[in-house]
Amino acid sequence: MANTLISSVPDCPPEAPRDCPRCTRLVAFRDASAAANPGWFNGAVPSFGADAARLLIVGLAPGLKGANRTGRPFTGDYAGDLLYSTLLAFGFARGTYRADPKDGLQLVDCMITNAVRCVPPGNKPLPQEITSCRAYFSSRLAHLPRLRAMVALGRVAHDQTLATLGVRKALYPFKHGARHEIGQVVLFDSLHCSRLNTNTGRLTTAMFHDVFRDVRAFLDQDHGTPRR
Numbered sequence: 001m002a003n004t005l006i007s008s009v010p011d012c013p014p015e016a017p018r019d020c021p022r023c024t025r026l027v028a029f030r031d032a033s034a035a036a037n038p039g040w041f042n043g044a045v046p047s048f049g050a051d052a053a054r055l056l057i058v059g060l061a062p063g064l065k066g067a068n069r070t071g072r073p074f075t076g077d078y079a080g081d082l083l084y085s086t087l088l089a090f091g092f093a094r095g096t097y098r099a100d101p102k103d104g105l106q107l108v109d110c111m112i113t114n115a116v117r118c119v120p121p122g123n124k125p126l127p128q129e130i131t132s133c134r135a136y137f138s139s140r141l142a143h144l145p146r147l148r149a150m151v152a153l154g155r156v157a158h159d160q161t162l163a164t165l166g167v168r169k170a171l172y173p174f175k176h177g178a179r180h181e182i183g184q185v186v187l188f189d190s191l192h193c194s195r196l197n198t199n200t201g202r203l204t205t206a207m208f209h210d211v212f213r214d215v216r217a218f219l220d221q222d223h224g225t226p227r228r
């Protein structure tokens with residue numbers, strides 16, 4: 001079942017195959033990681049959460065020692081510590097986060113995905129890699145029939161979302177705490193919850209919580225939607 005945000009369901013599945021071959025540089029990086037760390041996931045990391053979710057959180061890409069290692073978005077590195085504790089605090093997750101895909105943590109009315117599904121060197125995907133992975137992102141959006149809110153974690157996630165929705169970037173500038181109404185969804189912007197941003201003080205826990213407090217309030221007031 002598709003939503004109406006994307007005009008037609010893309011001819012592409014919402015999840016990339018683990019060994020997706022589209023990006024030569026990223027495939028080589030994955031392969032090098034697999035050779036050095038054969039016990040790691042080392043593939044295109046699938047989204048986490050159910051298709052019935054109203055909230056989609058969009059990260060940049062798997063971290064080398066985080067999602068690329070564990071196979072679950074934001075799991076196993078610092079960014080995940082802040083993200084999952086925040087989701088638990090605002091009712092978007094239940095259980096206990098133990099930085100392990102087998103920790104039993106469940107997302108509530110929420111899905112987490114990445115703008116780029118494979119780990120890029122230096123956490124920096126190239127423009128053509130972002131474009132290549134857009135087919136999966138577009139399909140991911142199309143397969144969320146109840147989608148009402150998105151959180152873009154950083155500018156790459158924000159820009160990938162706007163490009164996928166086919167709207168002009170100039171109309172929706174990225175800014176931490178911004179809220180953009182785009183068709184049937186509201187896009188909330190946040191700085192990425194990376195260690196770099198938090199260690200430098202660009203992003204505090206309070207600033208991050210403020211974004212999710214806004215999302216919680218929006219979804220709780222959203223008319224005609226089932227309660228949690």
Ligand code: SF4
Nearest residue numbers: 016020023044118133
């Ligand atoms: S980044 Fe996306 S398009 Fe590129 S190889 Fe990985 S899954 Fe495929």
